Amino acid sequence: MSKHYIAPLSDNIERTSVFYKNRYGFTLAGDLYHLKNLDKNKQYPALIVGAPYGGVKEQGPCIYANELAKQRGFIVLTFDPCFMGESEGYPRHVSSPDIFTENFSAGVDYLGLLPFVNREQIGAIGICGSGGFALSATQxxxxxxxxxxxxxxDMTVASRLGMDKETIQATKEKLSKQRWIDAQNGYPEYIPYFPDKPLEKVPEDLTEPTAEWFRFYALKRGHHINALGGFTTTSNLAFMNYHLLDYLDEISPRPILFIVGDRAHSKFFSEEAFNKASEPKELYVVDDAEHIDLYDKIDKIPFDKLELFFKNNLK
Known part of the structure; x- marks a missing residue:
């Protein structure tokens, strides 16, 4: 498996490959970040960082982990979702709202058994689709x-976005028929969304937000061979039959921080979830930022805000 990371590791950070199981028995592949020469006789707060939907730990999560472990006092765990990257799960590229939610709780299991992690001080960060899974796990x-x-x-909302009743029914019919094809072939259909080698520039004929996805995943900026986009075609049926955030208000009195770019096409997902959540909660808007800027732009991601949020609330 490739060990290409989209950003360099800080000189004062140690990154270790780790493996642990979720409650379904799948072995997850993760990276554990902490300061070099950490005094492991003490205990520290810890964070789990989930990748964007279809992404892997070597992309956006490595940037968050590197920054939050560097002089900010956190132990940070990143991971590949089941069926992705170096984690177990076959067939590959299968997606599940339940299993992807469970992966966050599996990270809590792992961190809480480390002697130098305070198991009463564990938080979670979800980027893009992992934001919905992180909230679902916290519920x-x-x-x-x-x-x-x-x-x-929220990938369960996204799975039906812009569809009327007739379109939803037609989509279900199409995906249900695809299951016959998959059963006959003995393997589910998977169609990669991005090229296996990075492009020099985004094709000019692409419209937004497709062009935006290409600006990250298809260029050297964010390209990774383990994250070529999309999941098995019939994976979407599970999301159409599931609501990730039905119990969002039950996270209270634990706090939620929603971070969005002011120009993000996805801003409404955070706004709707913020309105649905109970206090304490905060919606923090980053100026001059589109959706993908919060994947990797260190000058846009509000790390000081994240540090303050978790240090104030992981007590």
Whole structure:
């Protein structure tokens, strides 16, 4: 498996490959970040960082982990979702709202067994689609004491976005028929969205937000061979039959921080979730930022805000 990271590791950070199981028995591949020469006789607050939907730990999560472990006092865990990257799960590129939510709780399991992590001081960060999964995990798993999202997507809402009743029915019919084809072939259809080698520039004929996805995933900026976009075609059926955030108000009194770019096409996901959530909550808008800027732009991602949020609430 490739070990290409989209950003360099800070000189004072140690990154270790780790493996642990979720409750379904899948082995997850993660990276653990902390300061070099860490005094492991002490205990520290810890964060789990989830990748954008279809992304892997070597992309946006490595940037968040590097910054939050560097002089900010956190142990940080990143991971590949099941069926992705170096994590277990076969067939590859299968997506599940339940399993992807569970992956956050599995990260809590792992961190809470480390002797140098304070298990009462564990928080979660979800980027893009992982924002919805992180919130969903926090709804049920009270061990997550605070949660933040960046450029959040609720993939269960996205699976039906812009569809009327007839279109929804037609989509279900099409995907249900695809299951017959998959069963006959013995393997589910998977169509990559991005090229296997990075492009020099985004094709001029692409419209937004497709062009935006290409600005990150298809260029050297964010390209990774383990994240070529999309999931098995029939994965979307599970999302059409699921609501990730039905119990968002039950996270209270634990706090939520929603971070969005002022120009993000996805801004409404965070705004709707913010309105649905109970206090304490905050919607933090980053000036002059589009959706993907919160994946990797260190000058846009409000790390000081994240540090303050978690240090104030992981007590």
């Amino acid at each position: 049920m798993d009270t061990r997550i004491k605070a949660v933040a999202t960046a450029s959040m997507y």
